Amino acid sequence: MRREEKFELKFGCLERVAANFFHSYGLFVARHPAPFIVGPLLLALSLATGLISLTPLSDAVYLYTPTDAPSKFERRVIHDAWPLVDGSYVPGRAVTQTREAQIAVVAREGANILEENLTNVVKRLDRFIRKDIQVTYENQTYRFDDLCLKTPTGKCADNDHVALISRLFNHGINVTYPTFRVADRSAYLGSALGGVKLGKGHDGQNILMSASSWLLLYQLQFYPNNISYISALWEQEFKLRLDDYPKNEGLLVTYFHSQTLSDELTRNAERLAPKFVAAFVILIVFSVICSVVTIKDSIFVDWVVSKPLLSVLGVMNAAMGIASAMGGLIYLGIPYNDIIAVMPFLVVAVGTDNMFLMVASLKRTDRSLKSDQRVAECMADAAVSILITATTDALSFGVGTITTIPSVQIFCLYTMCAISFTFFYQVTFFCALLVYATRAEEEGLHSIWNKPAVAYSPSSPFFVKLFWLGSKVPTKGAAPSHVHHQSHCLATSFFKNWYAPILMHPVIRSLAGLWYCIYLIVAAYGCTQLKEGLEPANLLVDDSYATPHYRVLKHLYWHYGASLQIVVNDAPDLRIAANRREIDYMVSTFARNPMSIGEEGVQFWMEEMSFYYASRNISIIDEKFYEMAARYIYSDLSNPWVSDVAWSRYDSSHSIRSFRFMIGMRDISTTTRQTAATNAFRDVASLFPKFNVTTYMPLWLFTDQYALVVPNTIQDIVIAVICMLFISSLLIPQAICALWVAVTIASIDIGVLGFMTLWGVNLDAISMITIIMSVGFSVDYSAHITYAYVISKESTPARRVCDALGDLGWPVAQGATSTILAVVVLADVPAYMIITFFKTVFLAISIGFLHGLVFLPLLLSVFVGGCCSTTKQIEKEGR
Numbered sequence: 001m002r003r004e005e006k007f008e009l010k011f012g013c014l015e016r017v018a019a020n021f022f023h024s025y026g027l028f029v030a031r032h033p034a035p036f037i038v039g040p041l042l043l044a045l046s047l048a049t050g051l052i053s054l055t056p057l058s059d060a061v062y063l064y065t066p067t068d069a070p071s072k073f074e075r076r077v078i079h080d081a082w083p084l085v086d087g088s089y090v091p092g093r094a095v096t097q098t099r100e101a102q103i104a105v106v107a108r109e110g111a112n113i114l115e116e117n118l119t120n121v122v123k124r125l126d127r128f129i130r131k132d133i134q135v136t137y138e139n140q141t142y143r144f145d146d147l148c149l150k151t152p153t154g155k156c157a158d159n160d161h162v163a164l165i166s167r168l169f170n171h172g173i174n175v176t177y178p179t180f181r182v183a184d185r186s187a188y189l190g191s192a193l194g195g196v197k198l199g200k201g202h203d204g205q206n207i208l209m210s211a212s213s214w215l216l217l218y219q220l221q222f223y224p225n226n227i228s229y230i231s232a233l234w235e236q237e238f239k240l241r242l243d244d245y246p247k248n249e250g251l252l253v254t255y256f257h258s259q260t261l262s263d264e265l266t267r268n269a270e271r272l273a274p275k276f277v278a279a280f281v282i283l284i285v286f287s288v289i290c291s292v293v294t295i296k297d298s299i300f301v302d303w304v305v306s307k308p309l310l311s312v313l314g315v316m317n318a319a320m321g322i323a324s325a326m327g328g329l330i331y332l333g334i335p336y337n338d339i340i341a342v343m344p345f346l347v348v349a350v351g352t353d354n355m356f357l358m359v360a361s362l363k364r365t366d367r368s369l370k371s372d373q374r375v376a377e378c379m380a381d382a383a384v385s386i387l388i389t390a391t392t393d394a395l396s397f398g399v400g401t402i403t404t405i406p407s408v409q410i411f412c413l414y415t416m417c418a419i420s421f422t423f424f425y426q427v428t429f430f431c432a433l434l435v436y437a438t439r440a441e442e443e444g445l446h447s448i449w450n451k452p453a454v455a456y457s458p459s460s461p462f463f464v465k466l467f468w469l470g471s472k473v474p475t476k477g478a479a480p481s482h483v484h485h486q487s488h489c490l491a492t493s494f495f496k497n498w499y500a501p502i503l504m505h506p507v508i509r510s511l512a513g514l515w516y517c518i519y520l521i522v523a524a525y526g527c528t529q530l531k532e533g534l535e536p537a538n539l540l541v542d543d544s545y546a547t548p549h550y551r552v553l554k555h556l557y558w559h560y561g562a563s564l565q566i567v568v569n570d571a572p573d574l575r576i577a578a579n580r581r582e583i584d585y586m587v588s589t590f591a592r593n594p595m596s597i598g599e600e601g602v603q604f605w606m607e608e609m610s611f612y613y614a615s616r617n618i619s620i621i622d623e624k625f626y627e628m629a630a631r632y633i634y635s636d637l638s639n640p641w642v643s644d645v646a647w648s649r650y651d652s653s654h655s656i657r658s659f660r661f662m663i664g665m666r667d668i669s670t671t672t673r674q675t676a677a678t679n680a681f682r683d684v685a686s687l688f689p690k691f692n693v694t695t696y697m698p699l700w701l702f703t704d705q706y707a708l709v710v711p712n713t714i715q716d717i718v719i720a721v722i723c724m725l726f727i728s729s730l731l732i733p734q735a736i737c738a739l740w741v742a743v744t745i746a747s748i749d750i751g752v753l754g755f756m757t758l759w760g761v762n763l764d765a766i767s768m769i770t771i772i773m774s775v776g777f778s779v780d781y782s783a784h785i786t787y788a789y790v791i792s793k794e795s796t797p798a799r800r801v802c803d804a805l806g807d808l809g810w811p812v813a814q815g816a817t818s819t820i821l822a823v824v825v826l827a828d829v830p831a832y833m834i835i836t837f838f839k840t841v842f843l844a845i846s847i848g849f850l851h852g853l854v855f856l857p858l859l860l861s862v863f864v865g866g867c868c869s870t871t872k873q874i875e876k877e878g879r
Contacts, residue, residue, distance in 0.1 A: 018387060022380050022427075026379030027373075029428075030371060030372035033435040037433065041320075043324065047327040049327060050328060050331040053330060054336055057410075058265045058266060058338060061261075063406050064405065065704060066708045066712075067404045067406060068708075069404075069700075071678075074695065075096070075696055077567060077694045078567060079095065081569075081658055082660075087151070090640050090643045092192075092640070093644070095565065095696060098222045099149075099219070100258050101238050103129070103215070103242075104254045105121075106213040107251060113214055114169045118251065125245070125253065133234065135233040137230050137233060147234055148220060149222075151637075151638070152638070153638050161192065165180070176205045176206060177196055178190030179601070188563070188662065190562070190563065193208075193561075194214075194215060195556040196560070196561075197209045197210045213552060213556050220234060236259070242255050254549035255546070255549060261539050264544050265539060268341070268539075268541060268834060269339075271831065272834070275825045275826060276345060278825045279825045280319070280348065284312050287356075288308040291308050293306045295469055298456060300466065300469050302469060303446045304444055304445065304470030310359065314351070314352065315348065317355065318349075320421070320425050321419070321421035322418045324418075324421040324425075326418070328421075329414060340411055344418075346819075347422060348822060351422040352815070352819075353811075354386040354389055354422075354815075356815055357385055357389075361381045361382035361385075365378055371441075375431070375435050385784050391727050393776035394416045395416075399723060399772065400768075401413050402716065403712045403715075405768070407765050408769055411769050446470060491813070495809030495813075496806025499805060499809065500806065503857060504798040504801055509861075522758075527754045527757065529758070532707070534705060536550065539832075539833065540831075540832075541831040543830055554669045558669040559667060559669050562668060562697065563697065564662065564696070564697045566660060566662070566693060566695050567694040567695075567696070568586075569691070569693070571658050571659055575623060576622065586688050593680055595665055605629075605641035609628070613628070626654055626655055633645060644659055646659065665677055671706050671762070675703050675706045678704070678707070713768050720772060721746070725741070727779075737789070743859070748844070751843070761836050762836075766832075769837075770836075771840065771844075777844050778851070781812055782848075784808050785804055785805070785812065785860075788804035789801065789860050797860070797861040797862075801857045801860065812852050816849035820846070823842060
């Protein structure tokens, strides 16, 4: 059999080459099928062994924050100037949560946590954590005091401030807030005491009237590795013991430790394993049902034409691709993270879609032809479509690897490889299976038992009618070829003879056009409401023990008092009064920022030192500044300022090289406010370039993700769309049709972005993955329909639409349904990450399906019209 082109195409130059190649390739596989089954099976089994050494990477900060985030540089600045080593820990100054445990003790029903009875409960809990929680490692017992990161005094940081503040409060002594002074010493309470109610003192100071929560920190050593391992054991024991700690009706105790996010990410993945089994079974059942064809003019199954076993193996083909990609990448040392656990749901659905296309294409071939010719025609027809699908899907995820968020990079890499392997197995392993299935059909064999089927007869026993009937292969020449061209099913007839003509009716076209305008308006409105950011709490499962802790932080601590570190990297000569005044001006500029709690929230060693000397009526002499500063700072090693100054030595004198101070913030409980605060304080820092000012708090790592996710998503979408158009232009033989593919991609992406926002989904690292995916999926549906429309031999647009939808309407519907069935099992998983994945995949598929079967055919019929008139005619010799 040979394909001839009536005239040369000017666009879609690879379509003819690809079709001819796959036609020849199909003939070759049909004559030598065995190696194409054995080879892929051996390859899949060998690569899948890599799964044995699978070790998930679960560092949430690394995975879900941008690699080029400014906050990572800012954190490094503080690490380098003030490394967190044993003997240097000061509560509130740490810039990492490595081996840190937190407890929030919240008074219920509006009670005052400062009341003596509740304070005693907090003190007992603190004593329990320090003395009773212990782990044994190599026959040695470790408690908190053995593992804690020591302060400059050589002791573990305590929580004595709880008892002190409560004692002063209960004795009627005014406690100022957020900074509290005792004689010439001060302490900052804003980040430790939450849910405060304030009154005004005689001098206008904020006086503490009541509070609802204490936040207690427990910092453990995280080096060397053996000590870090023991600290990790203590953290796990910390969680278990607090789970069983006697509950107090007057207090709510929430807790968190440095491994919580990693542990919860693992729990997300563990919950997906049974869901994948369910999705796999559902897809197999759906595929088997879709493979069933009935005997003409009867309700009984044609067991020769039906392909249930082939459908099962088609789903297994996708599983082979998934296992090969995962195992192979693990062998190459590419890290695996738990979000990849949702990848199989996506890939198995894509693989099943392509299987439907190949089976549908086989059914459209003339059954009177030899099996090798049928397979060749099937491959020439279907392989171009699935080549477009596989290439665009893989490339869209390939584009996703250029983002700066590691979790997205890794997910996209794994998915790209899985889709590529699945395509490879489809054109080798599954193609060879088609050969055997076609041979069995040619011989009239039962598709399951491989025995001759029985021709239909009204007098046949009921058991035979149910399980053994099969149609005969028509004799060539007994009827015109087109009569036996397809094994038509009701769905195919529905799309060609009913759905498409109704869609082309002028009234329906007008209504669909109106519907499309409404769709665009709603989607555009949704895009204007877009919210960015993956909050740390969203990495948890909904029933996580840490979820209440994040809620407490959000409502009681991020609303007022959270501390920001501000580092002056290039300190001026502070012996000069003008320089000190300039530093004071800089500090006051930060304090005047609307997101700062004001002068009372500044924790600054120079201000404290001035207060110390002023109380003694001693003026600061410029020349003696450094000497007097050192005397004050090191007069008491428990003074927090010990870790806030970095000194340099010049000859015999010392000077301050850099220093930091803290400032309290207000209203950063939402992602929008956190982003605004990040930008606001960085803007203030930029006003003093000669001081080289750095601002940082741990939340900045995530706010940088909020800021970068939009440009990263836009960048990936633009690059992906350009790549999709390039591929479409090579494989779709009409320039104007490729243009409408681009319009469809843009329309689908706007819809996904807009409707996901209206459905309560943020634009974050998780939804970003599926938005990238939607580019590939939008090409799948639109390219299939467009390709079928272009190569149709019909003369009018309406009849072209009927022809295209008749050929591909049912396979596209099957593909969309199978994908939704694969992810719908995730809808009840109580985890934001998984629900987000489900929602965005559901939107991408349903909106893409709507475009493929409604909007795109209308656009092609109206704007493309008859310009495609028989751009390609195919003659087959020997027909």
